[in-house]
Amino acid sequence: MNMSLKKSLGWVLVVLVSSCVDPYRPPEITAPNSYLVVDGFLDSGPGTTTTIRLSRTQNVSDTKAPTAETRAQVTIESDRNETYRLNETTTGVYSITGLSPQTSQKYRLRIRTARGTDYLSDFVAVKPTPAIEAIGWRVENDGVQLFLDTRDPQNNTRYYRWEFEETWRFTAGYQSFYEIVNKQVLPRLVDIYRCWASNRSTNIILGSSARLSQDVINDFPLTFIPGSSAKLGIRYSILVRQYALTREAYEYWDQLAKTTQSLGSLFDPQPTQVTGNVRSVSNPNEPVLGYFGAGSVATKRIYINRSEIPFRRTITGYESCVVDTLTLPEVMEQNKFIIDLNDDGRFFATSDACVDCRLRGTNVKPAFWED
């Protein structure tokens, strides 16, 4: 069979499995109200800080940052009538340190907004989180698939949610050995060649062992990194945070994930309003978004070195950098950065984006980083 026929047959089938997807801009919808959003949980770990962020919903087309709900009175109450007041540390962020919640008690969140509306969450149990057993990885499909294993020997946890934060070392396209200070070429003192970049997970990652005879999560796929990714260029690290959930909390996050993440197939679930366990005291029909939970956090970090993986090519994002040979006035006139001296007294120079890694990360070594 010749190639073009093969291609067109394949194309017909692509229609079956991957259809075309175009961006869609919905008609301008103005919500009648903006609703309260409660983001945070009661951290039961000793000495930790519990942080609750309050904000408001905004119109879908709104490009501004969400409005914070400031000057609210936020308290956590136990079912034994103990109350703890959270202080607004920055706008819309309320926190308290040194709470030591008891697993025998239940807690709820009470919010009185500056406008005087009261909101109250359901009482929630404190869910201790078991440690993460292992984070592993395997090379497959031309990339690295990261997995997680965890277990609760008491078989109490059952529902899990994870977040992760990736950090990786990288270098700029060219190393600049000189800098221009007051029109003078001086050796560069600050390293802008080696940096660290980081990225936080944005998707809701959930797992459950409710259907298993043991409370075991085995080989749970966390994330996939293509082999050519700059993340794997030198040294990569991932920190995983594990949260134990109650069944109700799991259902909430699962619904939220279903209606905002896993859409776009032929058999989409119908999107529905997902509201959590916080309600307005005066108007039970008012949607309040977010889920208040309580529990501890377990974390684990691993590293992956370049030498451990078989991939050769890395797409650094600096592929389009070009080097010019310029005189000093030309370098200054064009706002170029010097890479090195040429033998003829001119300079190898390029644009700032190609030498300054700080534009894509930080050159300050993170406190946790182990080389």
Place this chain on the structure above:
Amino acid sequence: MTCFYRTIRLLFCLFWFVQPGFGQTPAEQPLNGDYTNLRFGQFVKRVEVSTPYRFFYNPAEVDSLVVNLQINRQPLPEVLKQLFAGTNYAYAIDRQQRVYVTLNRPIRTELPIGFFERGSTGSSAADSTAGASYLTETRRKLIAAETKTYEVGQRTNPIRSGRATAAGHVRNAASGEPIVGAAVYVDNPRVGTVTDQFGYYSITLPRGRYDLRLRSIGLKDTRRQIILYNDGKLDIEMEDDVIPLKEVVIEAEKDVNVSGLQMGQERISIATMKQVPTALGETDLLRVVLTLPGVKSVGESSTGLNVRGGATDQNLILYNDATVYNAAHLFGFFSAFNPDVIKSVELYKSGIPSRYGGRLSSVLDVMTRDGNKKKLAGSGGIGLLTGRLTLEGPIIKDKTSFIVSGRSTYSNWLLRQLPNAAYQNSQASFYDLNLHVTHDYNEKNSLFLTGYLSQDRFRFDQDTVYRYQNQNATLKWKHIFTNKLYSVFTAGYSFYKYNITSERNPVNAYQLGFSVGQGTVKADFNYYPSARHTIDFGLSSTYYKLRPGTFLPRGGESLITPDVVPSEQGLESAIYVGDRYDISERLSISAGLRYSLYNYLGPRSVFYYAPGLPRSVSNITDTIAYNNNEVISTYHGPEYRFSARYSLTSEASVKVSFNRMRQYIQMLSNTTAISPTDIWKLSDPNIRPQVGDQYSLGLYKNFRNNTIETSVEGYYKTMENMLDYRNGATLLLNNHIETDVVNAEGKAYGVEFLIKKLTGKLNGWISYTYARTLLRVKPTTSNEGINQGNWYPSNYDKPHDVTMISNYKINRRFSMSLNFTYNTGRPITLPLAKYTLGNSQRVLYSERNQYRIPDYYRVDFSMNIEGNHKIKKLAHSSWTVGVYNLTGRRNPYSVYFRSENGVIRGYRLSIFGQPIPSVTYNFRF
């Protein structure tokens, strides 16, 4: 150019008045028969049927002329001479055997010699004689049977008074296949009937001599001269309508839509289905049904039908009387019915006869062909994605025949050709097998056996495997007691199951399964007590067995705890009786009553909830365990069926109908489109059966000798106890599903306009529908309601719909089809607001279905190229070349919003976003 001159010549013929001349008339066809007491128009019709002569006259001039002739093999000119003797009528016959009847002076049929210097008549005359000789060839055969007089019943002399019944089968002369829906009638008195699904008819008339006429689409009209002495049998064969290559024949009146009692009914033959272009080149029954007015679906890949505002589970899809639970292959891209074995499909949208029951909205009755009773034959097709092969033939000639057909896809092979690794590791395949055996034991007993098996398998990227399977079998025994009474006993079995397996991670390896099965026995009787009454009655019983969900570990390492939702069973029984009563020539009514009784049977533990409180696990007050086959709950009720027709003229009528339906099994789904993994649920103490009422009114008018049908139908429908799910419902593996569903009520109304032309060079239909479907879930103390208890549009509420299906036959070998579809976009739920939670933007959705996706329109084109028409050759073949979505419009199937890298993005998904070409090769031998 020839055409042009012919027209000119005809015009001159009409305006030139000279002496008659029949010297040039070609080989004369003698007339025969009894032409007594006929009006001139009737006489002409009969002559035109049996001879190639065509008459031209002014009806107003001949209205007082009565024909009273006994003709015994006389040529037409002789007959006309006799007829017009002593009157002032004149006639002329030209070379093309056109007869012009005028007052006082005859028409001159020839131009004066040398009027045109060019000899323009040569080529056209040659053409028409070629056609004419072919015509006479086929006509002669027909005439033999048509002119013969058949005696029905034991001969008596003289003919006794009173009535007698003639009955028998109408079959295709070539294949012996029964012809369904053929009109069998006499003109005077105007009495008629239609053959049933076995090609059987029964007609009761005053004893005497009749001209019994038969008409059916795609077949040559025929007639039998009968003398009805007593009750008796008369089998009739009809011939395929072989139309000579250059002739255009406008088929005669098919006035069933006006004269029939049925409304809201559509019958589509396989020939019509084959003309409609489809996306993947394969004739698709469900997609053709979707082009009919009043039938909608949520989107392009969905074969779920929404008939007049009904949900997708409210259609009774019958395949030779076996219920089909999932009528789609490959997640909806193909229908489960193999076009090679289908004879026709009938859709009842309203006025549903009392013999059908169990679903609220419609009955889709798919009938398979009988195998060829005379000789072994085969057919098949090769398309881009599928191949099929059919064999049929006699086992005992003229007695027993079989047809067996298989269809499969080679998409697995195609997937492996794709460059993307994910596709290479994917699999998508299906097959289906059909078997149909017909056996005529003797004149009074026939047996029919149908088997059907379909299987789908789909795997995406080495992980989860989806499998689903349909199994159907039916055995029918038709027994004729007398000419006036026959019965059909049916035993049927239907089974649908799916399972999902995942073995990628041995610790979590599982198999999830669901199945629904039913066994049906029924007896249907048809009784024709007199010419004015047609009575049918019967009883049926259906046993359902569902396994609502099994979740089992797979492999030794799996830690999955088995979870099996207890199976459930129920028994639905019904008796019915219906009578069609022709009160007068103008007024007919059909009244029926069906009484259905449903028992939900143990063993099962049933939860009872505190009245007035939300149905949730915490409000369970009691759990009662029932023993095996113990009746847990019973529902029953009458289902009324009524329709009436009043003829305004012979070409126009008005009809009304009312029907009530009850449904005891429902599908639960929280996806927009019907999906193979939806589950079915029997009515139980907490879930009440659905009840639906429909009122409809229609106006029917035919034009141009019934070649153009027009109709307007309006309807209003209410539905009770439909199931909707709560926000965040879990439907699968749910042991107390009643806590996750709510009762919805529905109403639907609309009006459907249809213009249809099924014959001629250009044929097809255009329809416009305005329809609304609204649902309401009222807030009660036990549930919160949806959209605050207001009416909201259902997922398939598409108010405006315009569909055009057209086919143009360029000649006998080429035909082209062009389809056009427009409809309002379906309702969707759009995000009202966005917010940030857990490092990512999320959306808050509006109330359900308050917005719409953009409107939908699509144009399809296809061309059918037949091989040459030599009658004797090894195999006949044809090519179908088509383009689906000719304009390449990206019709959105869905609109969705996704949080990606922490930012909300909106997308629209189009399934067939480009023109999709397809080629299919069909053959038969």
